[in-house]
Amino acid sequence: MQTATAEHAHVATGHGHHGHDGRHDHHEETFLTKYIFSQDHKMISKQFLITGIFWGVVGGLLSILFRIQLAFPNETFPILETFLGKWAEGGKISNEFYYALVTMHGTILVFFVLTGGLSGTFSNLLIPYQIGARDMASGFINMLSYWFFFTASVILFLSFFIQTGPASGGWTAYPPLNGLRDTGVNLGSGLGFDLWALAMTFFIVASLIGSLNYIATVLNQRTKGMTMLRMPLTIWAFLFTAVIGVLSFPALLAGVVLLEFDRLLDTSFYLNNIVINGQLLGYKGGSPILFQHLFWFLGHPEVYIIIIPAMGIVSEVLAVHSRKPIFGYTAMVLSILAILVLSFIVWAHHMFVTGLNPNLGAVFTLFTLLIAIPSAIKVFNWIGTLWKGKIRLSTPALFAIGFVSMFITGGLTGIALGNSAIDIQLHDTYFVVAHFHVVMGVSAFFGMFAGVYHWFPRLYGRMMNETLGQIHFYATLIGAYCIFFPMHFMTGLPRRYYTYANFDTFNNFNHLAVFITVAAIIVFLAQFLFIVNFFYSIFKGRKLEGEYNNPWGGTTLEWTAPVERLHGNWPGDLPVVHRWPYDYSVNGREYIPQTEPMKPGEVAHG
Amino acid sequence: MTEKELLKETTEYTGVHPQKFALWVAMASMTMFFAALTSALLVKKGDYQEWENFKLPDIFTYSTVVIVALSVVIQLALVSYRKAKFFLFRSLLFFSLLLGLLFLYLQVTGWGILTAMGKPLTGNLSGSFIYLITSMHGLHLVVGLLVTIIFLVMAIRSRKDPIYELRNIINPKRQLNLELLVGFWHYIDAVWIYLYVFFYINYQ
Amino acid sequence: MVAFLSFVVVVLLMVVLVLVARASEITSELKDKFDYFNQSRLNGYLLMVFLILMFVGSAYSFKELMPVMLPKAASIHGIQTDFLFNITMLIIGIVFVLTQVALFYFAYRYNESQGHEAYFYTHNNTLEVIWTVIPSLVLTGLIAMGMFEWFRIFNSEARAADKMVIEVTGKQFNWILRYPGKDNNFGNRVFDVDHISPTNELGIDWEDKNSHDDFMADKIVLVKNKPVLMKLGALDVLHSFYLPHFRVKMDCVPGIPTEFYFTPTMTTVEMQQYLSTQPWWQTNHPETGEPRWKSFKYELACAELCGKSHYGMQKEVLVVEQAEYDEWQSKQVAMYETVKSTLAEKPGKVEVLEASLAAKPSLELKGATEVGIESQLVAFINDDQRAVDKTTWFSFDRLTFETGKAVIKAESKEQLDNMVSILKTYSNVELKVGGYTDNVGDAKANLKLSNERAKAVVAALVAEGIDAKRLVAEGYGQDHPVADNKTDEGKAKSKRIDICVTKK
Structure with a gap:
C-alpha cells in the first residue's frame, strides 16, 4: 500500500496565490445540509451511488422473476403469489405482469442505474477532484439534480403499487400501445404509464441539470496548469457524455410530451385510423413512427451516455494498475469525440423494419458500421495498455479487463445487427437482447464495479475487501458469459414473449432457457457479495493510514487531497498541475504525480 | 463565488463565469427541445395529406410585441440594478412580471380564438401543434415568472430593511442570479420569436 | 422443494465466502x-x-x-x-x-x-492508422454487400407482374388474412364510421365490385417459386409480420400501410424432406412421439410488443405447388357471399321506403331514387331503432348552386319540393342544415359561403310553408371533408349541403 509522501501540497511555488484557507464555508452544517440536501459533490456522488445500488437490486430482481417464467412456463411457485398477490395468481406470473416486469427492468436499468447511478456517481465524485476544483460550478443545481432524480425514483417505484400496475408496454414506450389510455388495450398503459412519463420527465430534468454542471465545471474550473490535454480520460469521458445528454435528452422529452397529449387530451400526433373492437376512433393524421424517431434520437445516444463513462473509468483504472500510460491518449480522446458525433446519426438502425425509405436505411447502416471503428480503436488501445505493463491484478483491474472482454464480445455482434439486410431477420429477436446486454448491460456494470472498487478509498477512506471483490469478479464474469453467450444462438426467437408454447418453431430452446435462468439467479445472488462488501467496508473496511494516502499510486489529483473528505477538497491552496496524468514507470520511478514540477531537461510526454 | 474570487482560484477558464456558461449550455438543451417539437411539426406537415394551413389569429402578434417589450424592460431593470437605482429596479422588475403575465393571458386567449375558429386541440393536427408548442413555451415562461416573483418579493421586502437588503439583494451573488434570470428571459423571448416566424412561414 | 434447498445452499455458500474473505484480510x-x-x-x-x-x-x-x-x-x-x-x-x-x-x-x-x-510507451500513430484502416476496409466490404442485398429486397420496380398479393392485418391478438380472389384485386377499404364496424373491421367497401371475390383464410398459403407481395397493416397497435423461416419481417403500423415482397423456394413438404436428413430433426418430438421433421410447419409470428397476448398471434404458413393452391383457392368462400345476406336483412332502404309510402299515400316524391336523400331521410324517420343524434347526416344529391354564390339553381327545385313534402308529412321532424365546401380558397370566405348556402336552403323551404322554427342553418366551411380534397372528385363530394335530423 502506497502512503503518500510529501508530494501533495508543497508545490505552491510562486503563482501568486494568497495563503488563505481553502475552506470558504464556515457555516454550521446540520444533519440536513450535510447528509440530505448536501451541495457537496462528494456527498451527492454517494447519494447517486446508493440510489443506483438500490435500483440495481430492484431491476435485477425483476429480471429473475421474468426469467423464472421463461424457464418454467408450465410450473407454479406458490411463493410468487405470496409476494406478488394478484399479479401471480396460482403461483404463476400473469402475462400482464410479465410485460410490466420487462418494461420496468429496461427502464430501471438503462436510466436509473446505468445513467443516474453511473454518470451521477462518478462525474460528481471525480470531476472536481481530478481537475483541481473546490466543487461543481453550482452546488445548488447539483443538489437539485439529485433530488429530481430521487423524486423520479419515488414516482417510478410507487407505480408498482397502483391497481392497474406499472407501465407494461415496453421500456421503448411505443404508441399506439402506450398512446391509448384505454385500459382495454393494455392494462399498464393506464395510470402506470402516466407515472412512468412523469418519472421520466423528472429524470430527464435531473440528468440535464447535472450535465450542465459537469460541462461548466470542466471547461471553467480547471486548476492552474490543468490544460485540456492534461485531463485524465475519465474527465474527457464525463465531459463528452454530458454534451451528448444535453443535446439528446430533450428529444425524448418532446416525444413523451406529444404522447401524453395523445393520451390525456385526445390529440392525434401518433394516432391515425385506430380501430378498437370494431370501432373506428376519432384520431386522424398521426404517425406512430414519428414517436420512434423522437425516442431513438435519444435512445441511441443514450447507450453511449451509458458506456462512455465506463470507458473513461476503465482507461484510468487500466493505466493506474498496469503502471503504464494509457496507450494512445490522443487517439482515445478523438475516438470518444468521433463516437459522440456519430452517435447522433445512427438512430434509425433501431427502425430498419418499420417501413422506412430504403435509402434512409442505407444511410443509417453506413454510419452505424462506421461507429464501430472508434470503438475498435479504443479496444486496441486498452489491450496496448496492458502490453508490457506491470499489472497489479487487483479487483478494479480485473473488472476493467472484464469490461474490455465483454465490450469486445458485445460490440462485435453489433456489426451483424447494424447491417440492415441482416437485421431483417435479427430485429426483435434474442440476438438483439444478447447483444445489448453484453455490450451495454454487463460491460457498463463492469466499468461501474471497477470504478467503485478503485475509488472506494477516495469515497470513504477505507479499502474494500479484495478477496471478496475478486470472488465477485469471477462469479460475475463467468456467470454473465453463461447467461448471454448461448443467448446469441436463439437467433430466430422473438423478444418479449411470455411463453413459446404457441409455436412449434420457437419451442426448441427450453433447456437453454433453464440454464440461462439458473445462471442469472446465481449471478444476481453473487452481487450481494458486492453489496455486503460495500456497506460493511464503509464502516469496517481496512483504513487508509495517515493524513494523506494514495493506495493505488495514482498520478491524478484526487489522490493529492487528504484522506479525510473536506469541504473544498484541499485544505490549503489548490494543487497546480505540471504534467499529464500518465507518467507511470518513467525514469525509474513508478509514478510521478501531476503536481510534481518538470525537472530541467525533462521532456513532457503525452 | 464571484467572478473575482474564481479568478483567484483558477486561471484556466473560458472567460465566462461558470454559471453563465452553464446557462448557455442549458439554452442549447432547451433549443434542442424546441427543435424536436418543430421538426415533428415539419414531418407531420409533409406526411399528412389533410394538413390544413390557416392564418394565425392576430392575438399572437400582440403577444409577440408584449414579450419583446418584456425583454427590453427587464434589461432596463438589470441596468438600473447595476447603477444602484433600486427603486427603478423594483419598478421595472414588477412591470416585467406584468408583461409576462399579460403574455400568458394573450396566449391562452389565443387558444380560445383558435378553438372558436374551428381549430380545436383535438381537431386537425395543424391546430394541435399550435397548442402543443405554445404550451411548452409557456411552461418555460412560467418557470421564469416564478423566479422573477421570488426576486421581486425579496426586492420589495428589502425596502425598509438595509440588512435584509444586503443579504438578499445587493450582493455579488444576487447580481449573478439576476443576470442569469435576465439572460433566461432574453432566451425565452428569442425562442418565441423563432416560433412565431416558424408558424408564420409554415402555415401559409 | 429442490429450488428452495438450492437457494439455501447458495446463500450458505455465500456466507462462507464472506467469512473466508474476511479472515484472509485480517491476516x-x-x-x-x-x-x-x-x-x-x-x-x-x-x-x-x-x-x-x-x-x-x-x-x-x-x-x-x-x-x-x-x-x-x-x-x-x-x-x-x-x-x-x-x-x-x-x-x-x-x-x-x-x-x-x-x-x-x-x-x-x-x-x-x-x-x-513496465515499459513506458505512450502511443504509436502508425499502429493507430493501421488498426483504423483495416477495420474500415473490412466494414466497408460488409456494408457494400449488405446494401446490395438490401436494395434488391426493397426494389419495388423489379417486381413480377404475376405476383401473388395477400393482405395481412394485425390486431390484438390475431391476424386477419385477406386474399384478393381470382381477379387478384382487393376491394377498397374505407376508414370511416360508415364502413368500419365489429362485423367489418377492415372497413371493406362492399359496393366495390373487386371485393366480391375476396376471401379470408385461417392460414397463409403460398406457391413455391411464385413471388408474393404481403400488404401489411394493423388495426389497433403496432404489430410486426414475422416469417422466421423465410427471413421476412416488417412492422404493421396502424394508419400507415407497409409491405414486403419475397419468393418462397421450398414447399412445406420439401422442407420436411430436407429436415428428415438432419440429425436433430430426426429425434422424436416430446409431444407427438414422432420424429420432429414430420410435424414441421412454417409459422407466422408477431414481432412487435402489442399487449398482453403478443405471444399468441400464431398462424400457419403453407407453401404448396401451384396446382394445389388453385384447388385450395377454388374451395374458399368469398366474404361477400356471407355478408350480402346481412346487408339485405337490415331494415333497409328499399323496404322502408315502400312501407312508408304505403303508410302515407300523400307522400309523392318526384324523381327520388333508392339511395337519394329523400329515401334516406324517410327511412331514418320511420326507423324506430335509429335515434336522433349529432353524427347522422344525409347529403342532398340533386341540389346545386351557382358557382361561388349562395343562389340555388333551378334544377334543384324538384328535390327541394320533395323535402317540403316530407317535412309537411312528418310534421314533428326538425332539421339542421349544414353547408360545406372543399378546401380551395380562403378558409374564412369558404366558411361564409357555406353559411350563406345553408341559409339559402332553409329560406327556400320556409318559402314553401315550412315553419322556420323547425330549421337551423349552419356553415362549416372546409371542415369535415368527406373525401380526399386532393382530387377533383373528392372536392366535388366535399362541396355539399347535408341535413341532420334534430327531432322526429
Whole structure:
C-alpha cells in the first residue's frame, strides 16, 4: 500500500496565490445540509451511488422473476403469489405482469442505474477532484439534480403499487400501445404509464441539470496548469457524455410530451385510423413512427451516455494498475469525440423494419458500421495498455479487463445487427437482447464495479475487501458469459414473449432457457457479495493510514487531497498541475504525480 | 463565488463565469427541445395529406410585441440594478412580471380564438401543434415568472430593511442570479420569436 | 422443494465466502498490506484458465445449439441474408479470438509477479492508422454487400407482374388474412364510421365490385417459386409480420400501410424432406412421439410488443405447388357471399321506403331514387331503432348552386319540393342544415359561403310553408371533408349541403 509522501501540497511555488484557507464555508452544517440536501459533490456522488445500488437490486430482481417464467412456463411457485398477490395468481406470473416486469427492468436499468447511478456517481465524485476544483460550478443545481432524480425514483417505484400496475408496454414506450389510455388495450398503459412519463420527465430534468454542471465545471474550473490535454480520460469521458445528454435528452422529452397529449387530451400526433373492437376512433393524421424517431434520437445516444463513462473509468483504472500510460491518449480522446458525433446519426438502425425509405436505411447502416471503428480503436488501445505493463491484478483491474472482454464480445455482434439486410431477420429477436446486454448491460456494470472498487478509498477512506471483490469478479464474469453467450444462438426467437408454447418453431430452446435462468439467479445472488462488501467496508473496511494516502499510486489529483473528505477538497491552496496524468514507470520511478514540477531537461510526454 | 474570487482560484477558464456558461449550455438543451417539437411539426406537415394551413389569429402578434417589450424592460431593470437605482429596479422588475403575465393571458386567449375558429386541440393536427408548442413555451415562461416573483418579493421586502437588503439583494451573488434570470428571459423571448416566424412561414 | 434447498445452499455458500474473505484480510491487515503480488500471480493463472474455459464453452455452445437453430432459409433473399450473416459472424469470430487471446494473455504474461518493470510507451500513430484502416476496409466490404442485398429486397420496380398479393392485418391478438380472389384485386377499404364496424373491421367497401371475390383464410398459403407481395397493416397497435423461416419481417403500423415482397423456394413438404436428413430433426418430438421433421410447419409470428397476448398471434404458413393452391383457392368462400345476406336483412332502404309510402299515400316524391336523400331521410324517420343524434347526416344529391354564390339553381327545385313534402308529412321532424365546401380558397370566405348556402336552403323551404322554427342553418366551411380534397372528385363530394335530423 502506497502512503503518500510529501508530494501533495508543497508545490505552491510562486503563482501568486494568497495563503488563505481553502475552506470558504464556515457555516454550521446540520444533519440536513450535510447528509440530505448536501451541495457537496462528494456527498451527492454517494447519494447517486446508493440510489443506483438500490435500483440495481430492484431491476435485477425483476429480471429473475421474468426469467423464472421463461424457464418454467408450465410450473407454479406458490411463493410468487405470496409476494406478488394478484399479479401471480396460482403461483404463476400473469402475462400482464410479465410485460410490466420487462418494461420496468429496461427502464430501471438503462436510466436509473446505468445513467443516474453511473454518470451521477462518478462525474460528481471525480470531476472536481481530478481537475483541481473546490466543487461543481453550482452546488445548488447539483443538489437539485439529485433530488429530481430521487423524486423520479419515488414516482417510478410507487407505480408498482397502483391497481392497474406499472407501465407494461415496453421500456421503448411505443404508441399506439402506450398512446391509448384505454385500459382495454393494455392494462399498464393506464395510470402506470402516466407515472412512468412523469418519472421520466423528472429524470430527464435531473440528468440535464447535472450535465450542465459537469460541462461548466470542466471547461471553467480547471486548476492552474490543468490544460485540456492534461485531463485524465475519465474527465474527457464525463465531459463528452454530458454534451451528448444535453443535446439528446430533450428529444425524448418532446416525444413523451406529444404522447401524453395523445393520451390525456385526445390529440392525434401518433394516432391515425385506430380501430378498437370494431370501432373506428376519432384520431386522424398521426404517425406512430414519428414517436420512434423522437425516442431513438435519444435512445441511441443514450447507450453511449451509458458506456462512455465506463470507458473513461476503465482507461484510468487500466493505466493506474498496469503502471503504464494509457496507450494512445490522443487517439482515445478523438475516438470518444468521433463516437459522440456519430452517435447522433445512427438512430434509425433501431427502425430498419418499420417501413422506412430504403435509402434512409442505407444511410443509417453506413454510419452505424462506421461507429464501430472508434470503438475498435479504443479496444486496441486498452489491450496496448496492458502490453508490457506491470499489472497489479487487483479487483478494479480485473473488472476493467472484464469490461474490455465483454465490450469486445458485445460490440462485435453489433456489426451483424447494424447491417440492415441482416437485421431483417435479427430485429426483435434474442440476438438483439444478447447483444445489448453484453455490450451495454454487463460491460457498463463492469466499468461501474471497477470504478467503485478503485475509488472506494477516495469515497470513504477505507479499502474494500479484495478477496471478496475478486470472488465477485469471477462469479460475475463467468456467470454473465453463461447467461448471454448461448443467448446469441436463439437467433430466430422473438423478444418479449411470455411463453413459446404457441409455436412449434420457437419451442426448441427450453433447456437453454433453464440454464440461462439458473445462471442469472446465481449471478444476481453473487452481487450481494458486492453489496455486503460495500456497506460493511464503509464502516469496517481496512483504513487508509495517515493524513494523506494514495493506495493505488495514482498520478491524478484526487489522490493529492487528504484522506479525510473536506469541504473544498484541499485544505490549503489548490494543487497546480505540471504534467499529464500518465507518467507511470518513467525514469525509474513508478509514478510521478501531476503536481510534481518538470525537472530541467525533462521532456513532457503525452 | 464571484467572478473575482474564481479568478483567484483558477486561471484556466473560458472567460465566462461558470454559471453563465452553464446557462448557455442549458439554452442549447432547451433549443434542442424546441427543435424536436418543430421538426415533428415539419414531418407531420409533409406526411399528412389533410394538413390544413390557416392564418394565425392576430392575438399572437400582440403577444409577440408584449414579450419583446418584456425583454427590453427587464434589461432596463438589470441596468438600473447595476447603477444602484433600486427603486427603478423594483419598478421595472414588477412591470416585467406584468408583461409576462399579460403574455400568458394573450396566449391562452389565443387558444380560445383558435378553438372558436374551428381549430380545436383535438381537431386537425395543424391546430394541435399550435397548442402543443405554445404550451411548452409557456411552461418555460412560467418557470421564469416564478423566479422573477421570488426576486421581486425579496426586492420589495428589502425596502425598509438595509440588512435584509444586503443579504438578499445587493450582493455579488444576487447580481449573478439576476443576470442569469435576465439572460433566461432574453432566451425565452428569442425562442418565441423563432416560433412565431416558424408558424408564420409554415402555415401559409 | 429442490429450488428452495438450492437457494439455501447458495446463500450458505455465500456466507462462507464472506467469512473466508474476511479472515484472509485480517491476516493481511496484520501485515499492513494486501499481498497484491501473489494475488496477481494467482489471477494471472485464473484469467488464462478463464480464457480457455471461454473457448471451450463457446465451442460447446456451437455444438449443442447450432442444430437447434432455424433451418436454412426458404426464400430467395433469405439465402443471401443468411450468407451475409454467416460471413459477418466468421469475421467477427476471428476478431473475437484474436482480441480475447491478446487481452487475457497480456494480463497473464505482464502481471506484476512476472518480474519485470513496465515499459513506458505512450502511443504509436502508425499502429493507430493501421488498426483504423483495416477495420474500415473490412466494414466497408460488409456494408457494400449488405446494401446490395438490401436494395434488391426493397426494389419495388423489379417486381413480377404475376405476383401473388395477400393482405395481412394485425390486431390484438390475431391476424386477419385477406386474399384478393381470382381477379387478384382487393376491394377498397374505407376508414370511416360508415364502413368500419365489429362485423367489418377492415372497413371493406362492399359496393366495390373487386371485393366480391375476396376471401379470408385461417392460414397463409403460398406457391413455391411464385413471388408474393404481403400488404401489411394493423388495426389497433403496432404489430410486426414475422416469417422466421423465410427471413421476412416488417412492422404493421396502424394508419400507415407497409409491405414486403419475397419468393418462397421450398414447399412445406420439401422442407420436411430436407429436415428428415438432419440429425436433430430426426429425434422424436416430446409431444407427438414422432420424429420432429414430420410435424414441421412454417409459422407466422408477431414481432412487435402489442399487449398482453403478443405471444399468441400464431398462424400457419403453407407453401404448396401451384396446382394445389388453385384447388385450395377454388374451395374458399368469398366474404361477400356471407355478408350480402346481412346487408339485405337490415331494415333497409328499399323496404322502408315502400312501407312508408304505403303508410302515407300523400307522400309523392318526384324523381327520388333508392339511395337519394329523400329515401334516406324517410327511412331514418320511420326507423324506430335509429335515434336522433349529432353524427347522422344525409347529403342532398340533386341540389346545386351557382358557382361561388349562395343562389340555388333551378334544377334543384324538384328535390327541394320533395323535402317540403316530407317535412309537411312528418310534421314533428326538425332539421339542421349544414353547408360545406372543399378546401380551395380562403378558409374564412369558404366558411361564409357555406353559411350563406345553408341559409339559402332553409329560406327556400320556409318559402314553401315550412315553419322556420323547425330549421337551423349552419356553415362549416372546409371542415369535415368527406373525401380526399386532393382530387377533383373528392372536392366535388366535399362541396355539399347535408341535413341532420334534430327531432322526429
